[in-house]
Amino acid sequence: xxxxxxxxxxxxxxxxxxxxxxxxxxxxxxxxxxxxxxxxxxxxxxxxxxxxxxxxxxxxxxxxxxxxxxxxxxxxxxxxxxxxxxxxxxxxxxxxxxxxxxxxxxxxxx
Amino acid sequence: xxxxxxxxxxxxxxxxxxxxxxxxxxxxxxxxxxxxxxxxxxxxxxxxxxxxxxxxxxxxxxxxxxxxxxxxxxxxxxxxxxxxxxxxxxxxxxxxxxxxxxxxxxxxxxxxxxxx
Numbered sequence: 001x002x003x004x005x006x007x008x009x010x011x012x013x014x015x016x017x018x019x020x021x022x023x024x025x026x027x028x029x030x031x032x033x034x035x036x037x038x039x040x041x042x043x044x045x046x047x048x049x050x051x052x053x054x055x056x057x058x059x060x061x062x063x064x065x066x067x068x069x070x071x072x073x074x075x076x077x078x079x080x081x082x083x084x085x086x087x088x089x090x091x092x093x094x095x096x097x098x099x100x101x102x103x104x105x106x107x108x109x110x
Numbered sequence: 111x112x113x114x115x116x117x118x119x120x121x122x123x124x125x126x127x128x129x130x131x132x133x134x135x136x137x138x139x140x141x142x143x144x145x146x147x148x149x150x151x152x153x154x155x156x157x158x159x160x161x162x163x164x165x166x167x168x169x170x171x172x173x174x175x176x177x178x179x180x181x182x183x184x185x186x187x188x189x190x191x192x193x194x195x196x197x198x199x200x201x202x203x204x205x206x207x208x209x210x211x212x213x214x215x216x217x218x219x220x221x222x223x224x225x226x
Contacts, residue, residue, distance in 0.1 A: 006152075009150075033214075033215075035215075035217075040219065041217075041219055042114070042200055042202070042217025042218050042219050042220055043153075043200075043215075043217050044217070045214045045215065045216075048214070088152065088153065090153075090215075095166065096166070097155060097158075097166050098143070098155060098215065099155070100145070100152045100153035100154075100155075101152055102150055102151060102152035103152050
């Protein structure tokens with residue numbers, strides 16, 4: 001059972017376009033993290049959000065944690081080919097265990 | 111600082127065999143977690159070890175087991191392999207373990223297991 005639902009599963013856009021990836025759950029999480037995984041590599045942490053309503057920016061990436069700490073979004077402005085990868089959200093439950101979503105595969109073409 | 115090292119990177123086994131995968135965490139990290147990654151299912155948590163003790167366990171059958179040594183290196187074993195065990199197995203280390211819920215997981219490149 002996937003507690004964290006990510007949408008869309010796949011996203012293909014042109015360089016310069018914007019995109020948003022969503023991570024939703026019926027459960028409340030203590031914190032939520034976003035990772036990016038490139039082919040042949042393990043996931044790499046992008047950001048951690050812990051407070052409901054929190055917004056964090058990392059260059060062209062904007063992360064938001066829902067007020068109820070059940071959902072999150074990742075918005076990329078002016079996407080570049082280097083943004084291509086599998087984006088994974090991971091929530092931490094009350095026992096400290098990480099729950100990962102299935103991921104959103106993003107492809108940015110020049 | 112060396113990253114997380116997983117061996118072997120690729121392996122092919124047949125049904126019924128067993129396999130052992132190894133993970134060396136970042137120096138100083140005491141927590142090692144194991145995940146199974148398959149298309150469409152994402153990362154499924156297998157177990158976490160902290161200071162040689164299993165601290166958390168996911169919903170996998172008993173064929174999946176692991177251990178951690180005094181130097182924090184960890185191994186996972188899968189016995190009586192099934193076709194459905196084909197996956198990328200990822201190991202992640204962290205400084206304090208998943209009990210510290212804002213801790214970062216540092217992943218290795220994974221061991222890709224194919225079961226024929």
